[in-house]
Amino acid sequence: MVQAYILIQTEVGKAAAVAREISGIPGVTQAEDVTGPYDVIVRAEANNVDELGKLVVAQIQAVDGITRTLTCPIVHI
Numbered sequence: 001m002v003q004a005y006i007l008i009q010t011e012v013g014k015a016a017a018v019a020r021e022i023s024g025i026p027g028v029t030q031a032e033d034v035t036g037p038y039d040v041i042v043r044a045e046a047n048n049v050d051e052l053g054k055l056v057v058a059q060i061q062a063v064d065g066i067t068r069t070l071t072c073p074i075v076h077i
Contacts, residue, residue, distance in 0.1 A: 001045055002052050003029075006060060007070040008040040014065030015039035021063050027055045038070075049073070 010018045015033040019040045023031040030043040042060065046052040056071050 001047065002049055003043065003045045003074040004052055005072045005074070006042040006044055006056060007038040007072065008042065008060075008066055009037075009068040010039040011065045011067060018063055018065045022060055025055070025059050027051075028060075 008018065008022075019031045019033040019042075022028055022040065022042055027046055028042055028044045031040060032042075033040050044052065044055060044060075046055055052071070052073070056069060060066070061069055
């Protein structure tokens, strides 16, 4: 299992709607609108890195109002 945080920038005024929509995507375990340099922070999981990439590119980035994403895979050191 691969887990990651996905940091999302949105269009002005769209953070709450983006977080709501993303929270319904399978593989997303949490989606919160936040303040700071990013507007939404998502925690997601997938079986492998390829599936995680497909989740981000095909489903999360397709949500209306997103301008940029940064995927941060979780590592256990």
